[in-house]
Amino acid sequence: xxxxxxxxxxxxxxxxxxxxxxxxxxxxxxxxxxxxxxxxxxxxxxxxxxxxxxxxxxxxxxxxxxxxxxxxxxxxxxxxxxxxxxxxxxxxxxxxxxxxxxxxxxxxxxxxxxxxxxxxxxxxxxxxxxxxxxxxxxxxxxxxxxxxxxxxxxxxxxxxxxxxxxxxxxxxxxxxxxxxxxxxxxxxxxxxxxxxxxxxxxxxxxxxxxxxxxxxxxxxxxxxxxxxxxx
Numbered sequence: 001x002x003x004x005x006x007x008x009x010x011x012x013x014x015x016x017x018x019x020x021x022x023x024x025x026x027x028x029x030x031x032x033x034x035x036x037x038x039x040x041x042x043x044x045x046x047x048x049x050x051x052x053x054x055x056x057x058x059x060x061x062x063x064x065x066x067x068x069x070x071x072x073x074x075x076x077x078x079x080x081x082x083x084x085x086x087x088x089x090x091x092x093x094x095x096x097x098x099x100x101x102x103x104x105x106x107x108x109x110x111x112x113x114x115x116x117x118x119x120x121x122x123x124x125x126x127x128x129x130x131x132x133x134x135x136x137x138x139x140x141x142x143x144x145x146x147x148x149x150x151x152x153x154x155x156x157x158x159x160x161x162x163x164x165x166x167x168x169x170x171x172x173x174x175x176x177x178x179x180x181x182x183x184x185x186x187x188x189x190x191x192x193x194x195x196x197x198x199x200x201x202x203x204x205x206x207x208x209x210x211x212x213x214x215x216x217x218x219x220x221x222x223x224x225x226x227x228x229x230x231x
Contacts, residue, residue: 013069013071014066014067014094014118015156017066017094018066019065019069019094020057020058020065020069021069022068022071022084023039023071023073024070024071024072024073024074024077025039025046025072025073025078026039026043026072026073026074026077026078027039027072027073027077027100028074028077028103028134028138029074029100029102029124029133029134030133030134031124032133032197032200033162033193033196033198033201034196034197035192035194035195036072037196037197039073040197051083051084054087055087058091058093059091062091062092065093066093067088067093067094067117068084068088068094068095068096069097070085070096070098071098074099074103075098075099076097076099076103076107077103081106085110085115085116094117095115095116095117095118096117096120097110097118098119098120099120099146100121100143101123101147102138102139102142103142103146104145104146104149107146107150111149111153111155117156118156119150119153119158120157120159121146121147121150121158121159121160122160122161122162123160123180124167124168125164125167125168125172126172126175127144127175127176128175129167130143132167147159147179151182151184157185158184158185159186160186160187160189161173161176161186161188161189162189162190163188163189163190163207163212164191165204165205166204168207170215173219177221178222180223181222182222182223184224184225185225186219186223187227187228187229188212188215188226188227188228189228190207190228190229190230190231191207192206192230193205209231213228
C-alpha cells in the first residue's frame with residue numbers, strides 16, 4: 001500500500017497546529033467529487049513510501065511540528081495505521097484522523113485506546129443517498145455508530161460536509177441535521193472543483209457563498225458549534 005507524507009501548515013488540517021500530512025491509498029467510497037482521485041486508483045501507479053522512512057522524517061520534524069494528520073483515501077483501511085500512530089505517540093506528537101466514518105470498529109478501538117487527539121468525520125450527503133457514492137454497497141448504520149462514538153468520546157472533533165452541488169442541497173442539509181444533532185461541531189465547507197474523480201464534476205460551479213451561509217442556520221440548530229469554511 002502506498003503511503004505519502006509531507007509537512008504542511010494549515011488550520012484546516014489540524015486546528016491551531018502545524019502538522020505533517022500522511023496520505024493513505026485506498027478508500028471504501030468512490031465519490032465522483034473526490035479531490036484526491038489518484039489515491040483511489042491502482043496502487044502500482046504510486047511510489048511506495050516506506051514506513052521506516054516516514055518514521056525517520058517525523059523524527060527530523062518533531063522540533064517544528066505539533067502533530068500528524070492521517071488522511072487519504074481512507075486511513076482506517078491501512079494496515080500500517082497503528083504503527084504510524086504508535087511512532088507519532090513515541091515522538092510526543094498529536095494525532096488527527098480524517099475519516100468517512102464507515103469503519104466504526106477501527107475508530108472505536110483507537111478512541112478506546114486514547115490514541116487520537118482530534119477527528120474530522122466527513123459526512124458526504126444525506127444518509128439515504130450514500131448509495132450514490134460507491135460502486136458497491138454502503139452500510140449507513142456504520143456511519144451512525146461512528147457519530148455515536150464521537151459524541152461520547154470526550155475528545156475534540158468535527159463533522160464536516162463539503163457542499164457539492166447536486167449532492168448537498170438544502171433538503172440534504174435538513175436530513176443531515178437530524179443525524180448530526182448533538183454533535184460538538186459541524187463545518188459546512190465550500191466545494192472546490194479543481195480536481196475530481198469524475199471530470200464532469202470539475203465543470204460544476206460551487207454553491208454561492210450566501211447559500212452556504214444560509215444553511216448555517218439549520219446547522220446551528222442541532223450542534224454546539226456550526227461553522228462555514230472556504231467561503
